[in-house]
Amino acid sequence: xxxxxxxxxxxxxxxxxxxxxxxxxxxxxxxxxxxxxxxxxxxxxxxxxxxxxxxxxxxxxxxxxxxxxxxxxxxxxxxxxxxxxxxxxxxxxxxxxxxxxxxxxxxxxxxxxxxxxxxxxxxxxxxxxxxxxxxxxxxxxxxxxxxxxxxxxxxxxxxxxxxxxxx
Amino acid sequence: xxxxxxxxxxxxxxxxxxxxxxxxxxxxxxxxxxxxxxxxxxxxxxxxxxxxxxxxxxxxxxxxxxxxxxxxxxxxxxxxxxxxxxxxxxxxxxxxxxxxxxxxxx
Numbered sequence: 001x002x003x004x005x006x007x008x009x010x011x012x013x014x015x016x017x018x019x020x021x022x023x024x025x026x027x028x029x030x031x032x033x034x035x036x037x038x039x040x041x042x043x044x045x046x047x048x049x050x051x052x053x054x055x056x057x058x059x060x061x062x063x064x065x066x067x068x069x070x071x072x073x074x075x076x077x078x079x080x081x082x083x084x085x086x087x088x089x090x091x092x093x094x095x096x097x098x099x100x101x102x103x104x105x106x107x108x109x110x111x112x113x114x115x116x117x118x119x120x121x122x123x124x125x126x127x128x129x130x131x132x133x134x135x136x137x138x139x140x141x142x143x144x145x146x147x148x149x150x151x152x153x154x155x156x157x158x159x160x161x162x163x164x165x166x167x
Numbered sequence: 168x169x170x171x172x173x174x175x176x177x178x179x180x181x182x183x184x185x186x187x188x189x190x191x192x193x194x195x196x197x198x199x200x201x202x203x204x205x206x207x208x209x210x211x212x213x214x215x216x217x218x219x220x221x222x223x224x225x226x227x228x229x230x231x232x233x234x235x236x237x238x239x240x241x242x243x244x245x246x247x248x249x250x251x252x253x254x255x256x257x258x259x260x261x262x263x264x265x266x267x268x269x270x271x272x273x
Contacts, residue, residue: 047213050243053230054199054209057242073210078217 024065028055031068035075040082047075103159110152175218177258180207184215185255188225188247195228195244216245224251 032055036048051071058064175181183205188196202212219225230242247255 046243049229049240050198051209051213053197053240053242054202056239057197057199057203067209070208070210071213073208074213077210077214081214081217081221 021061024061028065028068031065032071035068035071038072038075039079043078043082047078100159103156107152107156110148114148174254175215175222175224180205180211181215181219182258182262183207184212184219185224185247185251185258188245188251189255191246193246195246197230197242197244199242201245219251220245223248224254 032048032051036044036051039047055064055068058067184201184207187201187204198209198212198216201207201216202209205212207215216225216227220227224247225245226248227243227245230244232241234240
């Protein structure tokens with residue numbers, strides 16, 4: 001009885017092995033397609049051809065199937081790198097916009113402060129005629145604040161350059 | 168994704184891949200061949216090649232064959248760029264103790 005069971009198991013085992021062997025190429029192809037589908041769209045066509053060629057250089061069987069299975073790990077990693085790169089580029093872009101906004105705020109704030117300083121300056125020297133500044137007062141003020149204005153302008157230009165370089 | 172990304176993290180498998188690319192023929196080497204030579208699994212190899220390509224250390228191009236005539240898909244051949252050569256050399260130099268000399272002697 002035991003011998004019969006062993007014989008039956010052996011026959012079933014051989015049949016199963018043959019069946020699995022016959023299914024391996026289909027499973028390999030399915031795994032390859034699964035891996036490629038998980039990639040970003042721009043990468044799919046290239047990777048399908050490249051990985052098909054890769055798998056062809058291995059003999060038919062379990063090793064090839066395992067290699068195809070491992071390709072899904074590769075596609076996941078590539079997709080993650082792709083996404084991380086995209087997020088990083090978006091973050092840089094948004095940071096650039098905020099950097100410019102802050103600079104604009106600083107520039108406007110400085111201009112308003114300069115205007116108030118101009119009023120104090122001219123009031124102290126009695127250079128206003130009514131509420132209007134005389135030409136002499138404007139010139140004196142400009143000489144005093146030209147350096148600050150140039151500095152702000154240079155900084156703003158630098159900020160713009162940096163932003164344009166990043167985007 | 169067109170921009171040059173930051174330099175890749177140098178790990179053991181990355182070093183093996185770079186080493187293989189440094190000794191590869193001028194026309195380049197396919198991923199499967201690198202895998203066979205180094206024993207690195209495909210799940211590790213292709214992300215490394217992807218990152219090296221992003222950082223412009225390596226470049227790749229299709230094998231110069233007609234797939235319908237050859238009866239098989241084209242291989243993608245990887246080669247080191249001049250930047251890759253420079254950077255790889257500096258990586259290997261930095262890993263060598265005292266530029267190739269024994270760092271400690273009893």
